Amino acid sequence: MHKHLFDRLERFYDGVPRDVARAEEHGSLVLFVREGAGWPFYARPRLDAAGVPSLADVSSVRERQRELGVPEAFEWVHETSPDLLPVVRSAGLSVLEAPLMVLDPAAWADPATFTDVPLRALDPDAPGFAADVAAHRAVAAVGFSTPGTGRGDAGPAQRDAAVTELDAAVVDEERTRIADGRRLSVLAGTPAEGPLASGMAMRVGDVAEIAGVATLPVARRRGLGAAVTALLARELLAAGTDLVFLSAGSEEIARVYLRVGFRRVGTACVAEPAAALVG
Structure with missing residues (x-):
């Protein structure tokens, strides 16, 4: 098997x-x-x-x-x-x-189990799509600059400072990939705070990988990473994906995904020069 x-x-x-x-x-x-x-x-x-x-x-x-x-x-x-x-x-x-880790669909947990913060998938036809893509990337940049699951000081101000104007070709590629089902991107946030967490999935046929799940350090320990992952999993399953997997950055992060319904099946290796992995 x-x-x-x-x-x-x-x-x-x-x-x-x-x-x-x-x-x-x-x-x-x-x-x-x-x-x-x-x-x-x-x-x-x-x-x-x-x-x-x-x-x-x-x-x-x-x-x-x-x-x-x-x-x-x-x-x-x-x-x-x-x-x-x-x-x-x-x-x-x-x-x-x-x-x-691979998702056990029978063990999948609803996003509402983890948070009441609103979540949404990016809509390629929405007027604010380009801004959503830029915000999605900014949340990821700030989140991954402070690895782990512990809370920190970086929040909306740092996210807004990290927002950059994206080349039209980049936005168009993202729009095309989401429209044809090869990509799925999710944001979590509130009207007052703006986007607080993000995640995405890449899909090839009936297999998809969830990746890039990130939360602003100031918003951690609110269930946002688990909720984003759960929403991505739900949308992928609804689209006919029968194998959903991911790689956790650490054993600590893997415990978050266990709560969503993922189970460990092996080890994914990522090799880079030492300074790149540390930084």
């Missing part, structure tokens, strides 16, 4: 970047190079690779990433590629071993 699950995850990871990035093969690794503006993608084991990526493969990818000016980032599922971890570490990279 798990082999079938991991095979589906591998096809998802390989499929997500392909409509906006070109695939460059480096031995048993593939590097996805984004065409145009947007967050750069990762390198990961080739879907059809017969052997374990070598140190030379890793070095080749890193050299190409430096040439492109993108992060030296690698991602893989440990259960699928168990021999890659020592290779990557021997290259001097640090590895985050994140709990890989």
